[in-house]
Amino acid sequence: MLNYPTYIVIPLAILKVLGVMMILWRKSNWLTEWAYAGMFFDVILATAAHQQAGHDMGLSVTAIPIILISYFLGKLVRAKD
Numbered sequence: 001m002l003n004y005p006t007y008i009v010i011p012l013a014i015l016k017v018l019g020v021m022m023i024l025w026r027k028s029n030w031l032t033e034w035a036y037a038g039m040f041f042d043v044i045l046a047t048a049a050h051q052q053a054g055h056d057m058g059l060s061v062t063a064i065p066i067i068l069i070s071y072f073l074g075k076l077v078r079a080k081d
Contacts, residue, residue, distance in 0.1 A: 002055075018035075020039075039067050043064055043067060
């Protein structure tokens with residue numbers, strides 16, 4: 001466990017859900033870009049936190065290319081619309 005306080009964990013979880021909703025909704029390019037940026041920074045910081053705590057970083061390191069692939073493929077799709 002990384003032992004983050006509840007006042008950080010709960011808002012972060014809510015923002016992750018809202019970020020996924022904005023990415024899937026795709027009505028606003030500006031909000032979609034910010035949702036991807038938030039997800040990317042969250043995964044980068046999670047990887048650093050797990051590394052600092054001495055935990056396995058496999059899943060968080062795997063999420064980085066998944067987010068990047070999703071972003072760039074989504075950008076191609078949005079450009080065609």
